[in-house]
Amino acid sequence: MLTNxxxxxxxxxxxxxxxxxLPAIIGGLFITFKHFFRKKTTIKYPxxxxxxxxxxxxxxxxxxxxxxxxxxxxxxxxxxxCPAEAITMTAAERKPGEEKLYREEKYASVYEINMLRCIxxxxxxxxxxxxxxxxxxxxxxxxxxxxxxxxxxxxxxEPVDNDKxxxxxxxxxxxxxxxx
Amino acid sequence: xxxxxxIFKVIFVLAVFGISLLVAMYSTYAERKVAAFFQDRLxxxxxxxxxxxxxxxxxxxxxxxEEIIPTNSDKALFILGPSIAMLTACMTGVVIPxxxxxxxxxxxxxxxxxxxxxxxxYIFGVVSIGVYGIMIGGWASNNKFSLLGSLxxxxxxxxxxLAMGMSIIAIVMMSGTLSxxxxxxxxxxxxxxxxxxxxxxxLFFICALAETNRTxxxxxxxxxxxxxxxxxxxxxxxxxxxxxxxxxxxxxxSAVIVCLYFGGYNFPFIESLGLSHNVVSLLGTGxxxxxxxxxxxxxxxxxxxxxxxxxDQLMRVGWKVLLPLAVLNIVITAIVLLWKNxxxxxxx
Numbered sequence: 001m002l003t004n005x006x007x008x009x010x011x012x013x014x015x016x017x018x019x020x021x022l023p024a025i026i027g028g029l030f031i032t033f034k035h036f037f038r039k040k041t042t043i044k045y046p047x048x049x050x051x052x053x054x055x056x057x058x059x060x061x062x063x064x065x066x067x068x069x070x071x072x073x074x075x076x077x078x079x080x081x082c083p084a085e086a087i088t089m090t091a092a093e094r095k096p097g098e099e100k101l102y103r104e105e106k107y108a109s110v111y112e113i114n115m116l117r118c119i120x121x122x123x124x125x126x127x128x129x130x131x132x133x134x135x136x137x138x139x140x141x142x143x144x145x146x147x148x149x150x151x152x153x154x155x156x157x158e159p160v161d162n163d164k165x166x167x168x169x170x171x172x173x174x175x176x177x178x179x180x
Numbered sequence: 181x182x183x184x185x186x187i188f189k190v191i192f193v194l195a196v197f198g199i200s201l202l203v204a205m206y207s208t209y210a211e212r213k214v215a216a217f218f219q220d221r222l223x224x225x226x227x228x229x230x231x232x233x234x235x236x237x238x239x240x241x242x243x244x245x246e247e248i249i250p251t252n253s254d255k256a257l258f259i260l261g262p263s264i265a266m267l268t269a270c271m272t273g274v275v276i277p278x279x280x281x282x283x284x285x286x287x288x289x290x291x292x293x294x295x296x297x298x299x300x301x302y303i304f305g306v307v308s309i310g311v312y313g314i315m316i317g318g319w320a321s322n323n324k325f326s327l328l329g330s331l332x333x334x335x336x337x338x339x340x341x342l343a344m345g346m347s348i349i350a351i352v353m354m355s356g357t358l359s360x361x362x363x364x365x366x367x368x369x370x371x372x373x374x375x376x377x378x379x380x381x382x383l384f385f386i387c388a389l390a391e392t393n394r395t396x397x398x399x400x401x402x403x404x405x406x407x408x409x410x411x412x413x414x415x416x417x418x419x420x421x422x423x424x425x426x427x428x429x430x431x432x433x434s435a436v437i438v439c440l441y442f443g444g445y446n447f448p449f450i451e452s453l454g455l456s457h458n459v460v461s462l463l464g465t466g467x468x469x470x471x472x473x474x475x476x477x478x479x480x481x482x483x484x485x486x487x488x489x490x491x492d493q494l495m496r497v498g499w500k501v502l503l504p505l506a507v508l509n510i511v512i513t514a515i516v517l518l519w520k521n522x523x524x525x526x527x528x
Contacts, residue, residue, distance in 0.1 A: 029482070041220050
């Protein structure tokens, strides 16, 4: 059996050499000495970052479409799906002249995720019918205050600039591979 | 004493003091690095390149920490404890011959603070006083853990000093002197005492581990049983002094081991290099320090390999194993010396 690692205990007398303990001690010293030259497991965090899984679930992003309009329509499905009740939002109607900002007639004027409540399960991402919210490989930064963990639209919505957009191609590809 | 002598001595005393503090400082850094490497980690690497400034950061931290003297403690003794520990740790370096001699302007300066003709006894005396630092500190804290730690320390020191002294007697019989310098001079080139006294060296080394309270003999301060042992109640630089004294002791113990068993500043082929006297002396000092650093590394190596003894095991090893073996070592040495004298009329 693979899992059976039990050994039969033998209660035999130690020989003289064993009683000296010195061979055992020297053997132990050599084991630790081998570890001295081993590759270290430490990752020097700020300089080197551990490679994350392609479907890693980190800080959320609220996506914009190709024309820079927010995808979110404040339907509230993400908030309903959220098991930790971390998402709150306030819906508002798009005014004339705001067509460049919001894709549909309704949008979220306030959209907040409490990062202390969030369990990063990704259900909001699955619930979203508009491909507006995604989890990314970014890590939520630490803070000294609880208030600092309530992320509003300023932190969640991705920038308009095309070159500052949050790239999700790797993540979407991995998802597609998993689903097919 | 001439003025030149005096100036040399003053400079030399300051140098020895400074170097022992520096080595102790970087021993703390080395300890953490070595520990980390043995455990597949990297150790401190944030303060400066490779964390080289870590001891400074630690020192600043120690000084800035809040100083707590417990209300129920004996204040005078509480302060005296770490002071004695530090003082005795710094005093032992006096009789160590750090090098041969330097010839400056045709005058010979011996690289040793003072060559006491009972150098080894002096080291033993000072080290024994060092126990008082731990004992007084533990007693003055008025804390059960501290008291237990200091009790353990004192009984351990007394037990292991015996075996240590016995193993040195064999060396003294061979070299016929108590002066550390003359013992070193008696091991020219590669004729180190360890070749003639392997058992004595082993005993001395084990006892040195016990004397410096290093693992596997760190019962006075074992965290798992006694919180911090004798320094449970200490904080700030008083704690720093205790920890620092341990590292200085480690440095000095390594130096003593090297002097007694590994030829001090002597190294093989010293004569065949054909260098001038001063260069050879300085080279010897460098070799001496390399040997010392090796032993400091071994001390750390052992600490991060072997678990701590149980208390009864500690006492059994001390009294029932090391002491009889040390006596046996003396007897064997005596027989061999007599046999050599009789058969070949050879003197060491």
